């Protein structure tokens with residue numbers, strides 16, 4: 001018997017989903033009901049765009065926590081050459097997965113009703129997707145086991161409160177990291193997630209290269225490519241480090257070695273993006289085409305050589321000057337050194353320039369910018 005629900009279209013795929021489902025935020029987990037969140041259409045779009053941009057003639061895919069099968073079925077339907085395993089340990093999910101395969105007439109999806117730890121003890125794939133409720137920390141090691149050499153591991157974390165420092169004790173327990181609060185909290189959370197994946201990779205003597213890592217809505221998400229060999233592993237571990245942040249002076253410093261002054265972290269201090277891959281990603285046919293297009297544009301232009309953003313509100317409270325227009329400020333900064341907007345917040349920016357230059361440009365441009373109510 002087909003499960004009850006409603007049929008929606010996401011991208012080029014039809015999906016049968018429970019009538020009552022989440023439409024935004026972290027989503028509600030209703031006992032006995034299979035999870036679906038419409039807002040995650042954008043997250044699923046990114047998987048489709050990224051896998052298409054790899055341009056591989058064939059690829060094995062495991063959607064380890066697929067629920068209704070939404071991501072698995074979309075990948076099978078929208079990325080040519082994929083052989084997809086749609087897995088969930090919830091027996092209520094299986095009829096939805098089967099119905100969605102049928103609805104789209106697919107022959108390249110295998111349904112799997114297993115605990116992901118068991119699935120990855122025996123099978124490995126070119127692409128593995130982890131999308132748990134809350135923290136992925138308990139699942140990363142098994143997912144690495146299930147990802148082939150040079151394969152790609154994608155991880156979502158919706159436990160942003162611990163990662164972004166609103167629940168620091170939980171972050172210490174789950175991730176053994178000291179989070180940052182304040183304007184850098186989401187970048188800090190994303191870099192803790194990447195650091196956690198890197199430390200798990202290290203246990204296998206493997207390295208990783210982030211392809212795309214971002215903060216959006218209520219979650220963090222990263223796609224990393226596995227690199228085998230101890231040299232790659234050591235290179236990866238060299239990218240982990242700590243930071244010191246002085247809220248009184250706004251001075252921040254990222255360092256590789258731990259010392260008592262640098263107590264925040266450890267974080268991934270390396271790049272978040274593969275810009276060549278980003279250049280090949282296309283928003284065409286995506287469910288949230290406009291948002292995909294906007295985010296691709298921001299990620300492509302975001303400086304990726306240094307960690308930790310600044311925020312206009314932070315500079316405003318520090319200098320006691322109301323914030324100038326961000327575009328004007330960035331234009332002036334770029335005359336002195338590389339500066340860009342960031343996806344972390346519409347009021348933040350990233351720069352290779354030192355704090356003294358940032359403050360001097362801010363004061364100069366803030367003085368030149370008319371107050372909002374001026375003629």
Ligand SMILES: C[S@@+](CC[C@H](N)C(=O)[O-])C[C@H]1O[C@@H](n2cnc3c(N)ncnc32)[C@H](O)[C@@H]1O
Nearest residue numbers: 035065066067070088089090115116131132133
């Ligand atoms: C957030 S939902 C996944 C949503 C889905 N990826 C989507 O885009 O619609 C998390 C799913 O993970 C499943 N799950 C949790 N722990 C699991 C495990 N150890 N093995 C397999 N599935 C698991 C749950 O049953 C649930 O369906």
